[in-house]
Amino acid sequence: MAHELATTNDRTAMMYAGKVPWHGLGTRLDEPATAREAIEAAGLDYLAELKAIKTTDDVPVPSRKAVVRSDSGDVLGVVGNSYVPVQNYQAFGFLDAVVADGSLRYHTAGALGKGERVWMLAKLPDDIRVKGSDDITEKYLLLSNSHDGSSSLRVHFTPIRVVCSNTLAIAARNGRGQGVSIIHKGDLATKVRQAQEVLGLATRFYDNVQEQIDRLARHYPSPRQLEEYFRQVYPDSPEGPSTRAKNIREEFLRLFEQGIGHDMPEIRHTTWTALNAVTEYVDHYRSTRGQTPQNRASNRLESAWFGSGARIKERAWELALKMAV
Template sequence: MTITDVNTAFADEKARQIDTARSREQAFQARIDRGEIRLVGGDQYEILTGWDRGERFTVGRNAEGQISEIIAAHGLDSRSDGTIALYASSPAWHGLGQIIPGGTADMDTVLHAGGLHFTVATVPALYRFGGELHEHSDRFHTVREDTGAALGVVGRRYEPIQNRQGFEFLQELVGRYDVVWESAGVIKGGRRVFISIRLPDTVRVDADGINDMIVPYVAVMNDHTGGGTFQCVVTPWRPVCANTERFAVRDAVTRWAVRHTAGAVDQIKEARRTLGLSIDYFEKFAAEETALARTDIAVADFHQVIADLWPLEDDATDAKKTNFAARLGAIDGIFRTETERVGRTAYAAERAITGYLDHVAPRRPGKSMTEEIARATAALEGADDDTKAKAHKRLMLLTRA
């Protein structure tokens, strides 16, 4: 029989915990020293490099001041109790939010869990001149009525579309298709909110081959800044953080939008008819993507597609030649990764080109923007839609060769 000295075992375990904590602290400090992250204020840090550049996270510490947890916010807002303003029917990759396993069909539950149950009002815009406060007759601020936080500046014709008003039309689809609310969340302090449901049918690309599954979702985004619209999109992405909310707009296959003016809520009800046409699109989409997945592509042909998308003149400057080579190298790298998953096909080529545009292509941020925000703005505005469409049409020609 083996006899264990509990005091020795406790001391050994405590020593291991201290070594682990010390290693974590050292690794964290090393990232700061290398310029990969920086302290923003309090216990919040910002990532400065890599794919997560621009993301912020909170460092939790125990009573001894050692790092106990690292919580990423992913652009999502916090609720009054400190939890992340996100509802989801299943855990997202980042593990954040209020998870209701299997989801719920109750809209009020979703609005509260996701932090979307606030309303928005407009108040006069004021300015100080000559030591006195004046009112700007044609400008107003949108503010959250629960916190008083300012969200944007709008004109006289602007009328807020309240979150519940805008999302109610989806409740009928939830009941009709016997589906649940998939996700809902708040971004940038309430400036943007989103909610989504999953459509009942699943679309498969090359079912007998790579069998890539496409799940269509209806996502609705509401903007309270005055600079955006209320919009519905049908998309193969489930919005569970700021990034995937941007992907939802980028990959929209059916889109409907309305500005915040009188009568907008009545117009939103018409979106139900538009969304009903989406399933037909997904059938065509799956057929074309399957054709791409079953078409082998030579590297030379792939490079020719890239050359067609980004032509390089014979008399191009050295700088342009360098940029072309860098772009080609980046897309080639993504293509090699995709070919490991789906083979050296036109489908892999399309994934490589769209992946480059969405995640790698350089962006020139404005004075008040980071590169991450500039990239997000480009995705929201569909800056690369024409290039993606051209790439798809060009690759589809190979399927008929």
């Protein structure tokens, strides 16, 4: 189910540093010094508390507990007795040590739904410059956590192409499994070590991504290859040809020719451009439900980062690498 950006006291639960983000909402911080400062600005300074559950007849439910938001009393989820919530300040605070030494910079933070899913985007230094051109992809870590038992605390490696704000979805473990899980322990030395390990993984990951992106940008697919690539990224239904799938593939082809930044000579008509036609469609054009433009933008973000949109982009990445071999 899609979730809208959470709000607290009529304020959107989000902060950002630098440029105004995709929807123009949230509290701006020039340079948040700590995760706690970012969390407070984003309205994420609440606790996820466990509460006993009773039936409408006042009968206790011994095997389940409700996760309740401390400031609003909203129920964020129902979990088993063994569930231990990871608080927002714990989820994001372990990176403070490497933020302090300049290895990382908090960029954006927010929540979805009633606050059951929280996330923080942090920027790594240096960028990926495709074939030495002006096509730049920035390196980010996306930390996400849930308070409804649906997912653990995860760190996703999330490259973002600057010219169009497209987010790539690249599997970090042998082609499967977005990101890595973080084990929480209370002592500072462990948190610093975990943060340094994540940065080490990110450095190796992005070194490999630079090589792979350049490979895509050196490959020029034939019209037949391109048609088959888009067909595999978004195939027809098992029942037969689909008008909707056909229209989406035609939109891929339009964006391949006319997408943002696709006229750069170094990348025009390459497999890298074909991949970005898919990511641009998912991030900016894919139809999304919602009563307001903000609702639709929020739901599109969740899909592009965590849901079906992310899976489409991951498939597009894997198929593009296969085509460029």
